[in-house]
Amino acid sequence: MxxxxxxxxxxxxxxxxxxxxxxxxxxxxxxxxxxxxxxxxxxxxxxxxxxxxxxxxxxxxxxxxxxxxxxxxxxxxxxxxxxxxxxxxxxxxxxxxxxxxxxxxxxxxxxxxxxxxxxxxxxxxxxxFALGMSEPGSGSDLASVRTRAEPVDGGWRVTGQKVWTSWAHKADAFFVLCRTAPLTEDRHAGLSQLIVEIKNSSGVTVRPIRFMNGNHHFNEVFLDNVFVPDDHVVGEVGQGWKQITSELALERSGPERFMTTFPLLVELVRRLAKSDDARAQEMVGRLTARLWTLRRMSLAIALALDPSSGKQGSVDLATEAALVKDMGTFYEREIIDAARVLVTVEPTMDAADTFERYLAECIVSAPVSTIRGGTTQVLRTLIARRLLGSLK
Ligand SMILES: Cc1cc2nc3c(=O)[nH]c(=O)nc-3n(C[C@H](O)[C@H](O)[C@H](O)COP(=O)(O)OP(=O)(O)OC[C@H]3O[C@@H](n4cnc5c(N)ncnc54)[C@H](O)[C@@H]3O)c2cc1C
Missing domain, CATH: 1.10.540.10 (Acyl-CoA dehydrogenase/oxidase, N-terminal domain)
Known part of the structure; x- marks a missing residue:
């Protein structure tokens, strides 16, 4: 079930x-x-x-x-x-x-x-910390990462390229998913997680990738023969896939996945406070009810992750988390759509009015939420697999 x-x-x-x-x-x-x-x-x-x-x-x-x-x-x-x-x-x-x-x-x-x-x-x-998972050609399909670590005396030499690494230009260190053994038929074998200290290691180059509004949020990170000592391997060599997938419920289930446009909803309600437009009332009512449902789903996962539940580590919540993220990120966009439909403004990034500025910022960043942390198509595949499996 x-x-x-x-x-x-x-x-x-x-x-x-x-x-x-x-x-x-x-x-x-x-x-x-x-x-x-x-x-x-x-x-x-x-x-x-x-x-x-x-x-x-x-x-x-x-x-x-x-x-x-x-x-x-x-x-x-x-x-x-x-x-x-x-x-x-x-x-x-x-x-x-x-x-x-x-x-x-x-x-x-x-x-x-x-x-x-x-x-x-x-x-x-x-x-x-930052997270070094994605690579050019390896985002959704993380098992295909090509960054490799070769064993050397006392540690590993890491060479490869990461991309979309949020805040790598400011972070002190990042988790790097890499290949420590050649690719075989079992694509998930031979991957490991290492900690690379960005500021203290030679051979690390961080280059900005700017958003269309010029903001610097993420980067390309080049690793050129970077030495990582043995004691900076996280968990077991070769178990990187299992480790990384167990993090996904943490990444995908929290309020970060449905509340990034919430302040816009608050400003929208302020704007509409004196409106008697029945359509506005219905749309805001729906958005509020949906928020409450998503929050309850997300809370349920937080409860199951809590050690006091006795379930921590013993159950796989990846599918439940994928559902929260998928529904949550579309919900975030619906807030933007409602604001655009219900209020006639020309939003600008430097508007003095908070609603107008928030709306402009949300419109510019809207595409990212359904990509970061797992794309819509990938999440829905995961959910469908589990659902179809449970119907057998
Ligand atoms: C704001 C932001 C911050 C990010 N921060 C980080 C970070 O800090 N660290 C990090 O490692 N990564 C980060 N990422 C990268 C993010 O995780 C990847 O962009 C994401 O996983 C998708 O990978 P991709 O870009 O390679 O696209 P691809 O995997 O190439 O996908 C391209 C398209 O094909 C579809 N697709 C791919 N495979 C399938 C399939 N099997 N079935 C159906 N459709 C498929 C996808 O849904 C998508 O629409 C960030 C991304 C964003 C937008």
Whole structure:
């Protein structure tokens, strides 16, 4: 049966999550009032100073063991915090990859050495990670990556090219998926994950790829005979595929996948507050109901991922997460469509009016959400396979 691993019964957030929500809201109100950041929609900005402030409150690695700088709090608390950050488009990129993917991967597969070296630095907001998976010709089909690592005395020499690497120009290190053994019939065998310290390694070149609005978010990264010591291999050599696919539920199921245009919805409702247009009321009503449904689905996955569920690591939530991401990213676009249909404006990126600026930023960045973290077609194939399998 589909969705057998997660529970949709009604859910009251526990007092700890409600308390944290108030704290995060107060912090963000204060930051916005102080002008510490200007919200921009489309993708989270990279702001090390903001990340350090979040870290000082203990909000990075919230669910991780205290031994590594975490707080051992629940996934629901982490969910609530992420949701609040997204609601005001806070600039979280300097810690989100580490908090959401790198840290949990290290906790699951990393050696004690790697955990000690990186996890506390991530929770202190001192170390930012990027993700080196995609390559020219290898995005959806990650098993075809051609970056290779050759064994040498004391480690590996890595050569290849990564592409679309978000924030590689600012990150300290990145996880590199590469081939450590030649390609065989079993395409998933022979892949490994290594940590390359971008700023401290010779042979790494980072080149910008700019968005059409000129923004620098992602890059090409060239690796030319880069030395990576043995102790920077994550998990087991040759098990990279299994490791990377287990991260996907983390990457695809969170509010990041349906809330990136949420501030536009808020501004749209403000604009329409005095309108008695029945069509506007119906569209906003539908969008609000859909948001609530997506949130409930996403929360259900967060609950199943929580160690207290007893399910962590034992169930595969990749399909459920794919469904949240697919429905979520189309939902984000529907907010943009509703704003365009219901309000007649010519949005510009430098508009003084927040609604107009948000709308312009959303229109320009709209194509990315259904590509990053897995394309629509690939996600739907995954969902269909599971669904058809379960109908047999
Ligand atoms: C904003 C943004 C940030 C990103 N950040 C990162 C990052 O930090 N690190 C990183 O490694 N990557 C990153 N990516 C890359 C992203 O993961 C890839 O773009 C994505 O996985 C798609 O791969 P591709 O671009 O090679 O397209 P392709 O895989 O070549 O796909 C091209 C088209 O073919 C379709 N297609 C491919 N295979 C199939 C199939 N089997 N069946 C049906 N249709 C298929 C796809 O759906 C798509 O429409 C980012 C992308 C974006 C947009």
């Amino acid at each position: 589909f969705f057998e691993n997660i529970d949709f019964s009604s859910l009251e957030l526990p007092p700890a999550a409600l308390k944290l929500r108030d704290e995060v809201r107060a912090f963000l109100r204060q930051e916005i009032a102080a002008g510490s950041f200007v919200p921009h929609l489309g993708h989270a900005e990279f702001d090390s100073a903001f990340t350090k402030k979040v870290a000082a409150r203990g909000w990075i690695g919230l669910t991780w063991p205290k031994q590594y700088g975490g707080q051992e709090r629940s996934y629901l608390e982490r969910f609530v915090m992420t949701e609040e950050m997204l609601a005001v488009a806070a600039p979280c990129a300097a810690h989100w990859f580490g908090d959401r993917q790198t840290g949990p991967s290290l906790l699951r597969y990393g050696s004690d050495y790697l955990k000690d070296k990186y996890l506390p630095a991530i929770t202190r907001g001192e170390m930012a």
